[in-house]
Every structure is written in structure tokens, then in C-alpha cells.
Amino acid sequence: MAAMELSGELQTEHVQFPAHTRLMDEIAMEVRETAGQQELTDAQVAEKVETILLDKIKDGDKSANFQLGLLYFHQDQFDKAKSLFERSKDYDYQSLFMYGIMKYDGLGMEVDMRDGIKCMIQITSSESRLCKHLVPAARYNIGRAYFQGYGGQQSDTEAEKWWLLAADDGNPKASIKAQSILGMYYSRQDKQCQDLKKAFFWHSEACGNGSLESQGALGVMYMFGLGVRKDNDAAYICLKEASERGNVYAMGNLVALFYKSKLYTKACDLGYKVSQLSEEDVPVLAAETDCLPLYIAKGIAMACFIYARCLVGGHSLKPNKELAKTYYSKSYKFDPDVCALLQHTTQQGAL
Known part of the structure; x- marks a missing residue:
């Protein structure tokens, strides 16, 4: 991811x-x-x-x-x-x-x-x-x-200008949402504005000021070494704490981290829990957690895919390929791009 x-x-x-x-x-x-x-x-x-x-x-x-x-x-x-x-x-x-x-x-x-x-x-x-x-x-x-x-x-330029004013150098009394948004802004694939070190800085500021969205984002950045040195321990801490606070995107990535670490029981347990969420739950969770609906859906898609992998491989579960198909389909339904990327990763032997 x-x-x-x-x-x-x-x-x-x-x-x-x-x-x-x-x-x-x-x-x-x-x-x-x-x-x-x-x-x-x-x-x-x-x-x-x-x-x-x-x-x-x-x-x-x-x-x-x-x-x-x-x-x-x-x-x-x-x-x-x-x-x-x-x-x-x-x-x-x-x-x-x-x-x-x-x-x-x-x-x-x-x-x-x-x-x-x-x-x-x-x-x-x-x-x-x-x-x-x-x-x-x-x-x-x-x-x-x-x-x-x-x-x-x-205008990206004007948006960036106003968000920087709102973020006020990470002031906890400023707009924490702007601080988190700047972390996402500098993570964009557009090379003209992408600056992962800035992204890491702003997510760190927002997380320190209480942003649940940015806490999950930091976990992902540590997990993949984006804008910061790769650190699985730091990734685990961020993702676990964000998950406990209700960040579904963090939950999906934590399921993937458990699976990659061969902690299959934990991957299955959390994967199953998240995979039971429905489309109707997304706007409710977005309102409760102040996290973007898009990333809530991505978290559910990841959890569904990994849980299906557990079902296929019989990891802490009785193998059930037919049931796995249901969860693969649900993963695709929530986010086709996430499902396709995870499928490619699986085919490459990296998952």
C-alpha cells in the first residue's frame, strides 16, 4: 500500500x-x-x-x-x-x-x-x-x-497556501485537519508536489495533536519506509493504537502486517472483524472517527482480501475456498484497486 x-x-x-x-x-x-x-x-x-x-x-x-x-x-x-x-x-x-x-x-x-x-x-x-x-x-x-x-x-497552489496557514506550523490550537490533509497532499503521486518527508512531518504533527487519520497514515509510512526509515516496530505501534481508536484503514494494514509476520491467528481474528463491516457502516464510521470514507473502504477491502487468503491457506482456519471467494468479491466491491494490488502482490510471492 x-x-x-x-x-x-x-x-x-x-x-x-x-x-x-x-x-x-x-x-x-x-x-x-x-x-x-x-x-x-x-x-x-x-x-x-x-x-x-x-x-x-x-x-x-x-x-x-x-x-x-x-x-x-x-x-x-x-x-x-x-x-x-x-x-x-x-x-x-x-x-x-x-x-x-x-x-x-x-x-x-x-x-x-x-x-x-x-x-x-x-x-x-x-x-x-x-x-x-x-x-x-x-x-x-x-x-x-x-x-x-x-x-x-x-488551484493546488492556493489550497496548499490556505492549508499551511490553517496548520500554523503544527500548533495544537490550529486546524489539526489541515495538518493531516497536508500529510496527504505531499503524498500524492504527482511528482511536482510529492514530498514524502514533508508528508511524514505533517502526519507526525497531526498525530501528536490527536489526529486518528494521521496516526494510521504514519503506521503505513513506517511499514513501507515512505519519507522515513522503515520500522516495523513503529509501524505496529501506530497501527495498533489507531486501530484501537477506530481507524479502519489502520485495521486493514494491521491485518496485512500480522499476515506478513505469520501471526495468522491475529490476522484472522482482526480480518474477520473488519470484513463484517458493510457499505452502510462507512459513512457512520466516517462521522464517528473523522476519517475519510475512501480510506475506510480501502481498509475493509484489505481485511477482506487477507481474510480470504487465510481461508484459502487454512491459516488458523479450516480451509474453505468457496467462502474465500465471497471475501475476495467483497474486497473487490469495496476497492477494486486495493484488491488488484494485493492480488498482484500475492502472485509475486510477497504476500
């Missing part, structure tokens, strides 16, 4: 608002602590919070518009969220950011990537301390737009 590189399906970066959702959290806590209310369900608490925030809006509390909009957004009530963010975006940068996200992704409204990016540029151009925490994510989203050609012409 090669180092992870960018695909066309990049995800929007959202922002966690820990310090700015305190009002909503405090209201929810007060509701639960009210006498006789301890047994309320989350849905019932949300309903009571909604009522309280609506009353605050009626009383002229402008900050409640963003709070209630965010509540609706997380409930997938995008029409209501859009109305509140649109109402408050001219005086609340957080509402402006969320409105831009919804415009860009077409949530509760028609897709308008150009206007979505205008919102992000307005945030990055402001010197207000009230939007400082939004700037890294806004810069990442602008870079994403240039890379994918949304809202204007496609």
Missing part, C-alpha cells in the same frame, strides 16, 4: 464551541437538577432547553439565536438552524461560520459554495478577537474549496 493521498471527497471542518455553548450546557444542567427532573431523557431535556432559549430570544437575548441554531443543527433540523444563523450572522461570527458551512454543504438550503467561502473569507479577514477561534477552520475550508474547485477555479 502507498502512503495516503488526497481524494476528491474532503470533509468540511466544523468547530467545537466549548466555551461558547456553556449557556446551553448550563441550561440543560439546570433542567436536569430541577426537582423531579433527574429522569428526563436527552430528547426531553433538549425540548425544555429549546423552550428556554426561545423565551430568551423573545426577551432580546441576541446570543440565544446562535445557541438555539446550534441545537437545531445538531438535531438535523437544518431549516430552523439556517433561519437563526441567517438572522444573527451579521453580528455573531459563530453564526456566520455555521451559515457558511450550511451554504457550502447545502444543509437546509441550496448548495452555494461561492457564498459559503465568502463567509469563511470574511472570518479570516476580521481582526476581531471574537472570531479568533474560528480562523483555522475557516482557512482549512477555503483551502478545501480551492482544491476541489468549488466557488471558483481549482
Whole structure:
């Protein structure tokens, strides 16, 4: 397997608002602590919070518009969220950011990537301390737009520029997603921009800041000696930890590492577990782990292929060539290129 590189399906970066959702959290806590209310369900608490925030809006509390909009957004009530963010975006940068996200992704409204990016540029151009925490994510989203050609012409140069600004030399308070994306950007097959040492640097920075995607990527780079000296021990540590945190691409590569190391029982056990995932699981896992769906699918394809190899060879399993065909087919279904590469590797005697 090669180092992870960018695909066309990049995800929007959202922002966690820990310090700015305190009002909503405090209201929810007060509701639960009210006498006789301890047994309320989350849905019932949300309903009571909604009522309280609506009353605050009626009383002229402008900050409640963003709070209630965010509540609706997380409930997938995008029409209501859009109305509140649109109402408050001219005086609340957080509402402006969320409105831009919804415009860009077409949530509760028609897709308008150009206007979505205008919102992000307005945030990055402001010197207000009230939007400082939004700037890294806004810069990442602008870079994403240039890379994918949304809202204007496609430009790798502009994408790289905005991602470097967002990544801020690996600052843990910057955009960790941008740091991880830069690792993929410099891993591309295009020789004009490929720089595996830079890729390793950025994945290392992102991993150190908590990126699950980059932790799996580092494992692959160590396993194949991409941008760094080959180190199976370091590869194992990265892949194992990333797998335990839910990175399916890391799981697929760990299955392959187990198989190559003749640790067939471990290869079978993990291979079987991953091979039971379905196409419907991919978007759910992508949302839960913030990993790209493309690489989740590749991880499943790898696990299916290796598990089929175990079935064919009777490695820690009773040989079953007919069942192996099912898993070979599933591997091809999830990612034909991964399946073909592994088949070629097998024919060459390297797997």
C-alpha cells in the first residue's frame, strides 16, 4: 500500500464551541437538577432547553439565536438552524461560520459554495478577537474549496497556501485537519508536489495533536519506509493504537502486517472483524472517527482480501475456498484497486 493521498471527497471542518455553548450546557444542567427532573431523557431535556432559549430570544437575548441554531443543527433540523444563523450572522461570527458551512454543504438550503467561502473569507479577514477561534477552520475550508474547485477555479497552489496557514506550523490550537490533509497532499503521486518527508512531518504533527487519520497514515509510512526509515516496530505501534481508536484503514494494514509476520491467528481474528463491516457502516464510521470514507473502504477491502487468503491457506482456519471467494468479491466491491494490488502482490510471492 502507498502512503495516503488526497481524494476528491474532503470533509468540511466544523468547530467545537466549548466555551461558547456553556449557556446551553448550563441550561440543560439546570433542567436536569430541577426537582423531579433527574429522569428526563436527552430528547426531553433538549425540548425544555429549546423552550428556554426561545423565551430568551423573545426577551432580546441576541446570543440565544446562535445557541438555539446550534441545537437545531445538531438535531438535523437544518431549516430552523439556517433561519437563526441567517438572522444573527451579521453580528455573531459563530453564526456566520455555521451559515457558511450550511451554504457550502447545502444543509437546509441550496448548495452555494461561492457564498459559503465568502463567509469563511470574511472570518479570516476580521481582526476581531471574537472570531479568533474560528480562523483555522475557516482557512482549512477555503483551502478545501480551492482544491476541489468549488466557488471558483481549482488551484493546488492556493489550497496548499490556505492549508499551511490553517496548520500554523503544527500548533495544537490550529486546524489539526489541515495538518493531516497536508500529510496527504505531499503524498500524492504527482511528482511536482510529492514530498514524502514533508508528508511524514505533517502526519507526525497531526498525530501528536490527536489526529486518528494521521496516526494510521504514519503506521503505513513506517511499514513501507515512505519519507522515513522503515520500522516495523513503529509501524505496529501506530497501527495498533489507531486501530484501537477506530481507524479502519489502520485495521486493514494491521491485518496485512500480522499476515506478513505469520501471526495468522491475529490476522484472522482482526480480518474477520473488519470484513463484517458493510457499505452502510462507512459513512457512520466516517462521522464517528473523522476519517475519510475512501480510506475506510480501502481498509475493509484489505481485511477482506487477507481474510480470504487465510481461508484459502487454512491459516488458523479450516480451509474453505468457496467462502474465500465471497471475501475476495467483497474486497473487490469495496476497492477494486486495493484488491488488484494485493492480488498482484500475492502472485509475486510477497504476500
